[in-house]
Amino acid sequence: MVRALLVRGMLAGLAAGVVALAVSYLLGEPRVEAAVAFEESHAHGHGHGEELFSRTLQSTGGLATGVLLFGTAVGGVAALAFCFALGRTGRLAPRATAALVSLAALAGLYLVPFLKYPANPPSVGDPDTIGRRTALYVLMMLLGVLLASAAAVLGRALVPRFGAWYASVAAAGALLLAVGLAYALLPGVDEVPADFPATLLWRFRLAALAVQAALWTAFGLLFGELAERVLRPGPAPAAARTPPPLPAPSVR
Incomplete structure (x- = not known):
């Protein structure tokens, strides 16, 4: 049972990573591009060396690889946490337990450190x-x-x-x-530099928060549904429940 939940947790984490990737690309990448442009405009001719990976690769393949691997890994860890929490949180159903684990992960793994050390764009x-x-x-x-x-x-x-x-x-x-x-x-x-745009900084941090919220919300919903099907399978088909007919008595 633990193995089945672990596999489903990793699959749910991978799917949640796809959702987080879309949010990151739509909300986060434009802010990163603006921060990079700000950094380049304030470089004053000082080179930073040749980039090992281009921005195009970083914002596509690199971003996808990092987010999807992260989603798969934390999905497996969260599935193990779900196995530990199940039955120890009162009479919560598997879906509710998965939602509780996701909320706790979002709060403990991200919100608590985020409020003390918020995310900063590359030029900060x-x-x-x-x-x-x-x-x-x-x-x-x-x-x-x-x-x-x-x-x-x-x-x-x-x-x-x-x-x-x-x-x-x-x-x-x-x-x-x-x-x-x-x-x-x-x-x-x-x-944070004194001349860094406050609006850009605020929007970047909101985008970073939105990515994590999307990841854990999607994981909680997806894994909750998968765990429910494993732990509470539906009724057997009618054909399986119907007993076989009794053999007809032989006539001599």
């Missing part, structure tokens, strides 16, 4: 600090996953004493408090 950021910025983002992402998991465990432990509603409120409050402390303790990163 110092190349010398890319390693530090990446490490901080990954750390915030891991903290988001761990804190969300801890909040879920806390909420489940409080249900027998306070009921489902108050336990959920207490767990959500504890999660917000822990995330707020992490935001306050971790260093900030602000490397």
Whole structure:
């Protein structure tokens, strides 16, 4: 059963990656092109070396490869998380459990680090600090996953004493408090040039958020339907349910 759900999770992740790819190409790429044009107009004759891959290849084949591989990989991981969550989240049906896992993944893997370290277009950021910025983002992402998991465990432990509603409120409050402390303790990163268009920056970040929202929404709907069919197969066909006729008695 786990293997069947894992395969379907990867397939749903691949299909969700197609949806995210379309959103990324339609909303994200125009903002990337505008950011690249801004960077080139402010280069003042300083060459950046020859590009290993052209922008055309980056915005087509490179983008498709990255998004589809990412969708397939996170689809498999989310399917395993679904297997763990199924039956541990009350009486939720497979579709509702898949939606809950997708929402938790969007919040923990993306929204929590995004609000602290939002996405920036290519021309924003110092190349010398890319390693530090990446490490901080990954750390915030891991903290988001761990804190969300801890909040879920806390909420489940409080249900027998306070009921489902108050336990959920207490767990959500504890999660917000822990995330707020992490935001306050971790260093900030602000490397946006003063003359960079604020509208372009805002639209780029909204496009990045839309890509992730499209990915996890599509995955939750697709995988929920596939998981429902695996865990709750439909009734057998009428021909299969009809017992074979009794043999006619022999006449002597």
